[in-house]
Amino acid sequence: MTPTSSTLFLLTWSAACHALALYIFMNGFLLTRQALDIRSLPLSNPWQDFPISNQTRLQVDTVPPNASSLPSVFNTLLQASSFSRLSITYPTSHPRPFQKLILVLIDALRFDFLLTYPFSAATPLPPYQNNLPLVHQLRQQHPTRSLLYQYRADPPTTTTQRLKAILTGSLPTFIDAGSSFATSAVGEDHLLRHARDKWERIYFFGDDTWTHLFPDVLSDENRTFPYESFKLFDLHTVDSGVQSHLFPLLFNSTTTSSSWDVIIAHFLGVDHCGHKYGPSHPTMREKLLEMNGVLERIVGFVDEETLLVVMGDHGMTTEGDHGGESEEELMSGLWLYSERELTLGGFGGDDGDDGRWYWRDLHTRIHSSRARTLHYDHAAITSRLAYDAASPLYPIVSQIQLVPTLSYLLGLPIPFGNLGAVIPDVVFARPPPADSPAAGSRLANLFHLIETARINALQVHTYLLKYAAAGERSHGFSRAQLEPMFESLYEAEREVEQLADTRAFEAWVGGAKLDQGQNEEMGETLEKIFFLYDAFLLRTLKHCQYHWAQFDVGCMMSGVALLALSVAVGVSLFYEGNTKGHTEWVLKRARDGAVVGLVVGLAVASAAARTVMVEGWFEKMGTIGWVGMGVTGGSLVGVLMGWVREWAHAVMRKVRDGIEAPMSWAFAGRGPLHITLITLLSHALTLASNSYILFEDRVVRFVIASVAIYLAILAAARAGDARTILRDAFAPALVFLLYTRLTALTGVCREEQYPYCSYITNSQLRLWDSDGWTVVLWAWFVMVVMLGAASVLPWYLKRKIVGAAVKGGKTTNDRFFDAYTIMLHLLVARWIWIIWLNSVTPQSAVEAGAEEEYHAIDSETLRGGGADVAGDEADLAETWGFMMANELFEVYVPLVVYIGGIALAVLGAWQGSAWDVAEVQEAEVAKEDVVVVGGCENEANNEGKVQESKEQGVEYTRCEAGVIVLSRLRPLFWIILVSISLLLATVQRPLGGLLIVTFPVILSQIIRLSAASSSSRQNHQTLSTRLILLHFFGHHLFFTTGHQATVPAIHWEAAFIGFHEMHYYTGMCLVVAATLAGWMISWAGWAIVVVEEERRKAWPEPEMALVHNGGVSEVVTGMEKEIGEVKQHKVQDAHPLQTLIASTYLLILAHALPAFFGALFITILRRHLMTWKIFAPRFLLQCMLLVGVDVAVVAIWCAVGVVGARWGRDKDRVKTR
Amino acid sequence: MSFLAVSLSSLLANAAALFYIPSKPLLEDPVVCLQTTTAVLFIANLVVGLVRYEARQENSSLSAKAATVSLATGATIAGTVVIHTFAILFGAPLIEKFRNTFMFALYVSLLTVFPATCVLRADPDAWLRVFAEHRPTSRAEKSIYFPTIFTIFGAWLGAIVIPLDWDRPWQAWPISCVISAFLGHSLGLVAGTIASYLHVDEDSKKAGKMRSE
Known part of the structure; x- marks a missing residue:
């Protein structure tokens, strides 16, 4: 096996390890719930599909049986049904549904805020209590018109998740599979949708989360008045805004008939007050009293046809925050009120009415049965929130x-x-x-109750069946797993059937009076049936909670363990990977380990899986998981064990015989290597903190500055005199840092960063007529830089790559740069077009994308002022010139660049290694008699002298992929970088594109950083540090090209660049390329830094060469220094590509290390309140990076292999000639 | 003995200037506080500078002292500009909080550049040897080398807490960096004092003899 191909094997193996580890981890981590966007239909009658048993309804879509073929029982039931007697539009509903709804949501209204405690002077009440006296007052006055509940949320207690749950009735997950990533809109059936069918005039005021979640309903801008929800420290804007719209609407509707059907008002003041001051602050009293006043005024408009719902979406901790799952956060309040009777039971009045007593008792029993089944811990709530949570006055209900x-x-x-x-x-x-x-009316009401419960159960049953049928990924929802849950439903149906068959029931339906005994018996039966239906619903809920909200910790830990092993192997490869022969050795070990692991994995999968599988552990592993884990783990452990043994032997030899280890494991003198690792490690450790992830853009900049200064200090220590220090050590670092700092002015803020964030964004760039002259100035500055880049870049790159001395006539590389110039100009034209377009577009019209959302200032003025301009723009958009230009720049220019860029990369890579690179030739000629790396004679480099070196045939073949290829790889890598920079720049917004396209310039600065020292050997030691600087610079580019590790920050529009309509996979590739562009270009630059370094090393300055000629080890990589000193033959055997190999390991490690720590932290913090908002998106990004870098290095090494092979063939041809 | 006295007095002066003398506490208004602090430190530095080097022959004349002190003042101003620039490169805001950044730079510069210039003066070779090659050779050099390095390292390290969401007043720029620079400086003084006590070479032996005479 040649070194290239064995390296390729090793890289593929490591990629496979990563992929399997991530797969297993993700299986356990991602809570997957299919979001089925199916709209429920009104039932024809409450007894549809009766009776449900495990024979019927296998197919949900079957046509309901004809009325004629219905059993008599069914007819009896229909007769008894209270619905059938009332002919209204929706037969499956309340006998007299409410015509109007006022839904008041007070954000973070914890339940105890709603209570009114008896006043006692001795213990002063905290500021959040007794401030909503209205609720208590109305409950006292009309005990049956007002219902109060403890309203229990499912974690996470964030507003978005809660609103979803409140209106869809479902449980939260991170990724609802099947829903569109591009919008935050709820992709499931929800209540507002059905309300929209029934009512036209739905008004909404308040938190803009609603309009993001339900854009299908809340889109009418005359009826929808959203306010930003992220200004956490502003207590009043939203609330006063809501009131200013709400009350005029209510007042007007009394004079005219009624101008509204549904009103939704979402107040944020209480929540913001909590965040700012906490609940125990006097401001909370003011805020709650204000809410009380609002409610008092609203209650005045509630009539018999109006239902008022007042609720909180979650509570707050004693500090006033929320998001987690403490009792304080989970318990909010729900209060229903109307002018008509809402319940048959009800507390408050003290009439000893027998009927009321019965219903009160029944309701209490139902609630306590639910509380028991769902494990509500009343004692815990009471101890935390200091009210009697078990009180029947306000039972606990779940939000859904x-x-x-x-x-x-x-x-x-x-x-x-x-x-x-x-x-x-x-x-x-x-x-x-x-x-x-x-x-008799009691029986009728009971029957109505079980009818309602059945409608409910029928809906859930249908949902489960559809869900089971919908997805192969729906773990735990196979028919067999669902069947036990259905048992109580079947039983309920059987009971109903039996009951309907009795004579007493028929008599009752017929209107006959039943005697006392029959009455009670039937009442008991009906109650029992209700509880059976209810049991079905509760079991379903528990089942779903379990399967959707349950991480498989076993899988997660297995994934983490595999990642840990591969990182350990990565670290050892990083330290040892550039010693000769290790690649094959590692591969052999890995193969042996994999065989053992395969056997173990198969054994576990077949036999032990069931015994290992405990509740929630390893459930989602599956056979592939077990086998994959066995193979991966086995091979990794095999390699590690081999290493441990070698090291142990080395230590033993050292101790016993005093023989220095043949393998270099002396850590001394490897300062920069350790610093590299420490830098990577510290950054990876920041993934444990949500704050550092939030401000990662700044963290990365800080790391870059620190590493650059470290390099400068290192160089300064060797420089010798002040001029050298300034020129060679600090100047490149300063230029690099200035560039970094300047580019850090652009980017995009994530919502949590406000108010500590202000970036110049693409949408702000306007050439004229803007809010601030600074932005106009910036826009012109950017334009000038773009034009400058377009004219200077080709010349600069040509000089950089090919060298100044280019012979006359058009050569291959001339044509390459001509093509590059054309495409660069096209791109710049496109960006300037975009900026111009931006300038003629009124600001209010720019609302797409995450970055603009938070900049939309005063919506009123924008709406007013934007109208005329929007009109102008519409006119403009219709002119044919505009349309042509738009078509040209949006579709054809990108398309040309895509095709051209790929063609350049492929053709350039194919021919580039044959380029007449003046510098290389000169160097080759100049250093004829210098012994170069790896014991290969330099003569071998020179094709003209091949004949002379015939006798070195063996040596020669071994080196063919070595030094020669190395010198030829340089143009190859540059060509790849330049072509890729064009491709990646196309999918960026103008600013990001500019940064990507100018990346080669800054890369040469990083290379110059390496030139800081006068000694190339010392330089070489810092190679890994410089590479890590490049790594973080790629990270920095991610932010400056307008990205953040959040879903809303993804540039979805990239999917359309160059295409009229979106093609799914192409679009996906484009979006991924747009997101990872910063890193991808740094990966392409990675190889260049190494090759440039190797070039400097292979052709050192003449005076250095003399020194190096004497001691071979001096020339060789600094990483090999120790080996070189101890065993010279080792060094001579070392493959010339070893540095490239070692740096490839470093590149992989740079992404594997954060992936491992990310996985570890997210396993530990899986119940953290910021898991889904901060940790999970960052971790997913890291996973993409790890997979991406694995693909990239394999691709790079394929290219190296191809070039090597081609050169081998060329050599053969030369030889035979 | 004089090194201990100098270290002790500059430690006390620094602590007093930062935490006790200013009318506004650091946590409340860092800019106003640091204005007083830097003024006090400047005076303290002048005094220390004059006291510290009078044992050395070439510094004994008043004009030489005045020259050194004015050189140190100039170097401190230049150092402030440089540190300010680097603070911005490390991520300090460009325009807003300009005064905070500037006061931070001035503070760090007073802790590092001023004493260093008093010792090394305008001798580029000495500067290079001490700060680029990390080879302080005399007691005086060691006594400024450690505080300087530690102060800068502390100022760098202090930035790490800024992004955390703990909502503590000391997380505001540049308070944490000022405090950690102060801590670094104090630690450096201790280290420098110890190092200069452990220091044995021809220079210090001679100096010791001269002192004992």
Whole structure:
């Protein structure tokens, strides 16, 4: 095996290890729930599909049986049904649904804020209590018109997740598979959708999260008034804005008939007050009293047809924050109010009415049964929040129970994906006559209750069946796993069937009076049936909670362990990887280990899997997981064990015989190597902190500055005199840092960074007529730089790559640079077009993309002022010139650059190694008699002298992929870099594109940093540090090209660049390329830094060469210094590509290390409140990077192999000639 | 003995100037606080500079002292500009908080450049040997080498806490860096004192003899 191909094998193996480790980790980590965007339909009657058993309804879509073929029981049931007697549009609903809804959401309204405690002078109340007296007051006055609940959220307690749950009735997951990543919109059936079907006039005021989540409903800008939710320290803007729109609407509707159907008002003041001051601050009292005033005014507009819902979406901790799962955060309040009776039970009044007592008791029993099943810990809540959580006055309901309840009360179908069970208190067909609490009406109401429960159960059943049928990824939702849950549903249906068959029931349906005994018996049966339906709903909920919100810690830990092993191997490769022969050795070890691992993996998968599998552990592993883990783990452990043994032997020999280890494991004198590793490690450790991830753009800049200064100090220590220090040590570092700092002015802020963030964004760039002259200035500056780059770059790069001395006539490289120039000009023209377009577009029209959202200032003025300009723009957009230009720059220019760039890369790479690179030739000629790396005679480099070196045939073949290829690799890598910079720049926004295209210039600065020292050997020691600087510079480019590690910051528009319509996979590639552009270009530059370094080393300055001629070891890589000194033959055997190989390991390590730590931290912090917002997106980015870098190095080494092979063939041809 | 006295007095002066003398506490208004601090430090530095080197022959004349002190003042101003630039390169805001950055730079410059210039004066070789090659050779050089290096390292390290979301007043720029520079300086003084006590070479032996005479 040639060194190139064995390296390629090793890289592929390591890539496979990473991929498998990530696969296993992701299996355990990603909570996958299919979001089924299916709209639920109103049922034809509550007994549709009766009776459900495990034989029926295998196919959900079957046509309901004909009425004629229905069993008689079904007819009886239909007769009994309270629905069938009322002919209204939606037959499956409340007998008298509410016509209007006012939904008031007070963000972070913790439950105890709603309570009114008896006043006592001795213990002063905290500022958050007794400030919403209205609720208590109305409950006292009309106990049956007002219902109060403890409203329990499912973590995470963030507003977005809560709103989703409140309106869809489902549970939260990070990635709802199947939903579109591009929008934050809810991709499932939700209540507002059904409300929209029924009502036209839906008004919304408040937190703009709503308009992001439900753009399909809340899009009418005359009825929707969103406010930014991220200005955490502003207590009043949103609230006063809501009030300024809400009350005029309400007042106007009294004079005219009614101008609204649904009003949604979301107040943020309480939440912001909590974040700013915490709950125990006097401001909280003011804010809550303000809310009380708002509610008092709203209550005045509530009539018999209006339902008022007041609720919080989550609570707050004692510090006033939320997002996690403490009791303080989970418990918010829900209060329903109307002018009509809302319940048959109800507390508050003290009439000893028998009927009320019965319902009260029944409701309490239902609630406590639910609390028991769902494990609500009343004692814990009481101890944390100091109210009696077990009190029947305000039972605990889950947030998702509101959806079916509202559906019922408003007469709407229950949203398709709902998992909640209807709140029983509000379910009744007709109020009992005031004079005689007739038992008959009790039965009717009970029957109505089980009908409602059945509708609910039917919807959940349908959902489960559809869900089971929908996805292969739906773990835990196979028919077999669902069947046990259905048991209680089947039983309920059977009970109903039996009941409907009894004579007493038929008599009751017929209107006959039943006697006391029959009455009670039937009441008991109906209750029992209700509880069976309810049990089904609760079991379903628990099942889903378990499967969707459960990480598979076993899988996660296995993935982390595999990553840890591969990082350990990576570190040892980094330290040892440039010693000759190790590649084959590692591969052999890996192969042996893999065989053992395969056997173990198979054994575990087949036999032990079931015993290892405990609750939630290794459930999602699967056979592939076990086998993959066995193979990967086995091979990694095999390699590590080999190393440990070698090291142990070396130590033993050293101790026993005093013989220096043949392998270099002396750590002394490797300062820069350790610094490299420490830098990487420190950065990887910052992934444990949400703050560092939030401000990673700044962290990276700090790291870059630190590393650059470190390099400068190192160089200064060797420089000798002040001029050299300034010129060689600090000047390149300063230029590099100035460039970094200047480019750091652009980027995009992530929402959490406000208010500590202000970047110049692309959308701000305007050539005239802007809010600030600085931005105009910037735009012109950027334009000038672009034009300058377009004219200077080709010349500069040509000089850099080919050298100044170019012979006359058009050569291959001339044509290459001509093509490059043309494409560069096209790109610059496109960017200037975009900036111009931006300048003629009114600011309000630019609303797409994450970065602009937070800059939209005063929406009122923008809307007013933007209208005329928008009109102008519409006119402009219709002119044919505009359309042509748009077409040209949006589609054809990028397309030309794509094709041209790829062609350049391929053709250039193919021919580039044959370039007449003046410098190389000169160097080759000049250093004829210098012994170069790896014991290859330099003569071998020179094709003209091949004949003379015939006798060195063996040596020659061994070196063919070595020095020669190395010198030929340089143009290859430059060509790849330049072509890729064009391709990557195309998918960027103008500023980012400019940065990408000028990257080769800054790369040469990094190379110059290496020139800082007078000794090339010392230079070589810092090679790894310089490479790591390049790595972080790639990271910096990620931010400056307008990216952040969040989903909203992804440049989705990149998918359309160069195409009329989006092609799925192409689009995906373009978006990935746009996101990872910074790193990808740094990977391309990576090889160049190494090759330039090797070139300097291979052709040192004449006076240095003399020194090097004497001691071979001196010339060889600094990393090999120790080996060189101890065993010279080792050095002579070392392959000339070893430095490139070693630096490739470093590149992989640079991404594997953060991936490992990211996985480790996210396993530890998987229940952290910022997991999904901060840690998970960052980790996913890291995974993409790891996979990306693995692909990239394999590709690079393929190219190296191809070039090597081609040169081998050329040599053969020369030889035979 | 004089090194101990100098170290002790500059430590105390620094602590007093930073935490006790200013009318506004550092945490409340770093800019106003540092204005007082730097003024006090400047005076203290002048005094220390004059006291410290009078044992050396060439510094004994008043004009030489005045020249050294004015050189140190000039170097401190230049150092402030350089440190300010580097603070910005490391990520300090460009325009807003300009005064904070400037006061930080001035503070660090007073802790490092001023005493260093008092010792090394305008001798580029000495500067290179001490700070580029890290080879301080005399007691005086060691006594400024360690505080300088430690101060700069501390000022660098202090930035690490800034992004954390702990909402502590000392996380505001440049308070954490000022405090850690102060801590670094104090530590450096201790290290420098120890190093100059352990220091044995011809120079110091001679100096010791001269002192004992």
